[in-house]
Amino acid sequence: MSKYTHLLTPLRLGPLTVSNRVVFSAHLTNYAQGGMPTEQHAAYYAARAAGGAGLIITEEHSTHLTDWPYEKLIHGFDPKVIPGYRRITDAVHAHGVPILAQLNHNGGQASSMFSRLPVWAPSPIPDPLFREVPKALEHHEIRSVVDGYAQVAEHCLAGGFDGVELQCSHSSIVRGFLSPATNTRTDVYGGVLENRARLLLEIVAAVRAVLGPSKALGVRLCGDELIEGGTRIDEAVAVAQMCEATGQVDYINTSIGVATATLYMIEASMQVPPGYAMFIPSAIREAVSIPVVGVGRFKDPVQADRALQAGQADLIGVVRGQIADPDFVRKARSGSAQDIRTCLSCNQECVGRMGLNRWLGCIENPRTGREAVALPLPGRRSQRVLVVGGGPAGLQAAVTAAERGHSVTLLEKLDRLGGQVPVAASVPSRAEFLDITRNLVAAAHRVGVEVKLSHHVNAVDLLADAPDAVIVATGAVPHKPWWAGDLERVVDVRDVLEGHCSPQGRVLVVDELGFHQATSVAELLADRGCSVEVATPGMVVGQDLGITLDLETWNVKADAKGITQTTDVVPMGAVDGITVTLQHHPTGTDVVRTVDWVVCAVQQRADDALFHELADAPFRVERIGDCLAPRRAHAAVIEGHRAAVSL
């Protein structure tokens, strides 16, 4: 029996009853095509319903044709969505789980790129991200917005939803009206909070009139916009009370931040402590009696159960946790919570792909985003498969192959598994990244992969052994850049993190990768007392941290640790001392740095010797991960999975 007594207790939510307190809250997926929901939507939500989620809330549905901030937004205002809605709700209801649709108009947090219409907002204040001056709404346009919500609520009813949630929190015209930062109107929709909340209350009334008493209506509010002059918790609490006072709202959902200004606090990475936003539902819950949802980096059922026990919220939004493992609740319920594939909060393939207009995936779960595409059956059953290399690629290949009925042996030359992951995760601020291989190692043991550590493999032995298939996942090795000569104190990030050297004094970190390698080692060395400068040929140090929402926190930490940053420079040579010549490529001028150590975050070289030695092997040979081309962990996982599926 499960110990999660709070998490697994049913709850009344207006007309609905949820079987547990875990909500798969609304989040973008980019699964829509041509403004319509797809098979992939249905399969995606159904997988989380099958995994036991208490309540599912879909991604937002646009309520008006003036609202089209990104290409793959569902056009809820188009009646043609209804069959797609029905496909989603049927798929979810088949598992006995209620599902709500989130309705939204993004207001000024948009551009006209897709709609070719002026962007609508309370006041002509450009959004910090989209930077397009919106048209201040006239009263007849406000009525049109309200009507749009009601119309889409009708579509949702026809499509079988159990109710709707109004996104009024982090990217919304309602947020725009609520917030003093974006609403400078002087009419009845501006000024005092009662006026700024007028649009929300008009929408609540209009939508409830459509829904009737048998469907649920929730309102998602922002507890702190984290912007100058924005909404703070006291106003959020007051608005929640206004919602309750209507008698028409069944629950309050919460969030923090503004999607186009402080997104890094909405979808916080591992740099932000878990449960960081729970002050919001806590405060609202004290002021209202309807249920309140709390969110913010809930990674495991223990943490969620404790938050409920502490009275911080009535329900917990677990989004990334269920993106990584759709069976989050089922495993908690069945007493096997240790088997949950915990989210890393790395943001690489979920959040990171959203901002780039790509379909939502997961670094750990190669099936996320592909739920609607069935896997082929294994070719020949019970093949004997040898996987060489126990990094994320090899581990994923071994796990998937074993799950598909093959007999798998994993051979690792080191005395531990994980490849480069434990190295990367050895930096304190990146510790949660270790979960990716911890989860895979646990899965490998669970599915019966035979693991041989400290096992050196050569082609002769493999050829003699003659298995059915060999999957080569031998990784990559550091590669000293041409300009470093044979200077001993020019080292790779891995040399530092693996403890082969211990730089002291003045350290120059060269960032040619634009990801966590350089910033991680810079932090570590600064913490050890080094004087650190990070230099990059790019325009920004750690550029791709912007994709994972780590750029803000990195910069704050770098500043606090005295790390300096230099951009647009290319190393041209280094001589003992160490004196490094950096060319500032925009101007062609050379700058010189004299340091004690240089740490290189540069491209590695594929360790592909074994693969090439097996070129004429009589059995199948697959090559995956860094030994094919050194890249990031998601490529290793996907290729490991794909190779195993192809057997």
Added chain:
Amino acid sequence: MQLTAPVVLGARTAPSRVVFGPHETNLARGRALSDKHVAYYAERSAGGCGVIVTETASVHESDWPYERAPLAGECAHGWSAIVAAGPSSLVLASLGHTGGQGSSAYSQRSLWAPSAVADAVSRELPQVMGPAEIGCVITGFAEAAVLAMAAGCAGVEIEAGDRSLLRQFLSGITNARDDGYGSDKALLLRQVLTAVRAAIGDGLLALRLSCDELAPWAGVTPEHAVALVPSLDVDLLTVVRAGPYAGSAYRPDAHIEEGFNLALCAQVKEATGAQVVLQGSVVTGAFAEQALATGGCDLVEMTRAQIADPALVRKLRNGEAPRPCVLCNQACRVRDARNPIVSCIGEPRSGYELTEPLVQQGISGRQVLVIGGGPAGLECARVLALSGADVTLREASPRLGGAVNDASLGTGRSRLRHLTDWLAAECLRLGVTIQVDSPVTPAQITSSPGAVVLATGSRPRADGVDARAALRGELPAGSVLVLDTVGGPVGVSVAEKLAAEGRDVRIVTQDPIVGTLLSLTGDLADCNTRLQRAGVQRELKSLLRSTSGGTALLEDVWTGTQRSVPAEVVVDCGHRLPSEDLYVTGMLRAGDCVAPRTILEAVLEGRRRAADV
């Protein structure tokens, strides 16, 4: 004109020497050419285009460079529909593979490239191609060529230019192989051309070739290109400059002069027996005709000019003035993760041929007063006049052109004026009554006998010196702080202009780089380079908190750390507010007076309001 006269290409004749080159459109449906593509190309064909080279199709599934990138295996139907819809033009199918410059985001597979050299932009390491992968690529080109010919294309164009695996093999920057493809860097290109020639029979074989990677230390140079081209069996050669570090060089915006490739093109033409196409920001008939007259080229690619005016060739032939391309790259350069649709600030129907209505000519005879002579008002008046309306355009200032007059004073922005000048000339030609120095009062609107359209533009958000005043030269002496909260072209052009005038200039932005919105135009890296070369101090990730006594207090957006910098004059290049003085609920209005945005929205709304009248 030579330009508009037919030209014999192999066994075929093109109706003019004007080429519509291959470019990303994001019009594809999945990875197939769509009915939107067909309509897009059909209008250029009807307009007299000689040779249409369709959007480059990947020849193998290992290449998926952007989400809507066509895949040759899915293009047969689209090619034949394009040929059928544009029978007068020669249609060539562009075939390519972007290799290490592609993307793994859509395929979720490793990139293919000659060597383990990460792309300078994506920083992603590719898989080193072995014999099997090389074989797939050669076969892929040949099979795609067979498909294109069977679809009725006049031939194919092989992509070895901007983003191209074939160029990566040619270049010492990206090809460090130790096999035959390394010792002979043109081997793969020749193998592909041979395989394609065998596949297309008497079809035209065209090649788009980077003849200068602008990286002489290891890249393809003009000398390499001159030595290479005699050995290449092609009928048509388009000379381009492009490479891994060349950034925007292939199709730059107006910071680079029109026809910048002419000398390179002429140099290569001397070395080849093929007919040669001049590519590179050729946007006027006059330049194109002159280039042909020099003998430096046989045809001229005028891609953006035909995005701006699909009837370019017909109008040149008839002695009419086509709508000018102003080389802004704001709406036609769509290599962007958001998948914007190709379009044009002056001709917003481009790319939207199936949804934006054609401007209708007619004899409506209605009386209409258009208030405001910027791009919105001018376009509105032009379209109304075409429809036969009796149009009066009143402009409060002494000059037509609106905000464009000031914007075009910015460094690299002078061509913007060509569009408003063209609009004004068209209005005159079509009989619009134009009154400048003619402010309108509310009473005059009320008593106006016909319909009224407001296009009164914008006003500054705050007191002080704004970008437009700075561009007009209305600036006190002293060091300047350019406050650019937008990140578009305006702030950059103001800073460059003031620096060129010898001022001490700083540009403040909340972003980690200047000009973030210019990623769309291709000027993002270039503008940061130009600013640094001009000595403009970039105050990055900073907010302006206050000014006093010739200094400004800046604050780091993330850490809150504050610092003072010299700033005797602050120029606000931020967003503006709509001019709504004359507006009464329900009136028709267009452009900045609705919400201050760009020329595209002004023209689009001017046209739409004309239809609403």
